[in-house]
Amino acid sequence: MPGIIGRKIGMTSIYSAEGKATPCTVIEAGPCVVTQLKTQDRDGYDAVQLGFGEKKENRTTSALKGHFKKANTTPKAKLVEFKGFDNLNVGDVILANIFEEGEYVGVKGTSKGKGFQGVVKRHGFGGVGQSTHGQHNRLRAPGSIGACSYPARVFKGMRMAGQMGNSTVTIENLQVLKVIEEKNLLVVKGSIPGAKGSTVIIEK
Amino acid sequence: MDIIKTLQNELTEQKQHPAFKSGDNITVSYRIVEGNKERIQTFQGVVIQRRGSGATETFTVRKMSGNVGVERIFPINSPFIESIALNKSGYVRRARIFYFRERTGKAARIREKKHFAHQK
Numbered sequence: 001m002p003g004i005i006g007r008k009i010g011m012t013s014i015y016s017a018e019g020k021a022t023p024c025t026v027i028e029a030g031p032c033v034v035t036q037l038k039t040q041d042r043d044g045y046d047a048v049q050l051g052f053g054e055k056k057e058n059r060t061t062s063a064l065k066g067h068f069k070k071a072n073t074t075p076k077a078k079l080v081e082f083k084g085f086d087n088l089n090v091g092d093v094i095l096a097n098i099f100e101e102g103e104y105v106g107v108k109g110t111s112k113g114k115g116f117q118g119v120v121k122r123h124g125f126g127g128v129g130q131s132t133h134g135q136h137n138r139l140r141a142p143g144s145i146g147a148c149s150y151p152a153r154v155f156k157g158m159r160m161a162g163q164m165g166n167s168t169v170t171i172e173n174l175q176v177l178k179v180i181e182e183k184n185l186l187v188v189k190g191s192i193p194g195a196k197g198s199t200v201i202i203e204k
Numbered sequence: 205m206d207i208i209k210t211l212q213n214e215l216t217e218q219k220q221h222p223a224f225k226s227g228d229n230i231t232v233s234y235r236i237v238e239g240n241k242e243r244i245q246t247f248q249g250v251v252i253q254r255r256g257s258g259a260t261e262t263f264t265v266r267k268m269s270g271n272v273g274v275e276r277i278f279p280i281n282s283p284f285i286e287s288i289a290l291n292k293s294g295y296v297r298r299a300r301i302f303y304f305r306e307r308t309g310k311a312a313r314i315r316e317k318k319h320f321a322h323q324k
Binding site for chain 1: 207211258259279281282
């Protein structure tokens, strides 16, 4: 799917034509530079590699410096491959205007990290028992995780405590409410994963 | 953050309403759409709080309907708000007068702010 790399700016609300306040997220989408073309002959598949965001020259490895030099561009912080683009050349610039207002997009990002969390927060368990009347220490415990001698093991995928958040999350079917071409901004309906300033991938 | 503020200014039409704050008694005239018909309804009461900033700012108005308290939250830039009229400006010490909800009868009075000649 053709897409673009962007940066989450933050959330606000705008009024629709009927006057309803709609929650929306502002994304700075692009400008992205085509840094490499993957071809069927050479790489076994067709794709376009886009670069977004500036990076300091002295923090770029020599290998990547050469890669960016080929595309005749400055070092980019994030490189992502997309399929579905046609007629692009290395060095072309892709802007937010590849999207239209009213179109539906998917946004992929890294969700906010919540650390190591118990089952109540992580999976919405109810906890065990009540907080008073002789309750000892089972308030936020998971309860039973299975039977005894049969199956004599814990099933795979049993929901338990562990790392929550900081994982790649895609939210699909978000409507594009506004495309502001001169500032390369996209306004999509609803929320998207990640913190303000985090890199996101917007796909058609 | 600045990008959001400039965007809000561009996308939201900000209306000119009289300045009011919590403790003030205001009348909000707002449009109601019923089927195909539109009419204007008013809501008169005391402002309990103003919340948020910029295009997403809201305010809460509380009135007594009989002996039942009714509160309505309006977005200040809502296109449905026709006009806001300031009836009385009240003297309160807090920006959010939630204690006002527990008051009834004579206790639920707000001293009117005195306007001196040099302040006008």
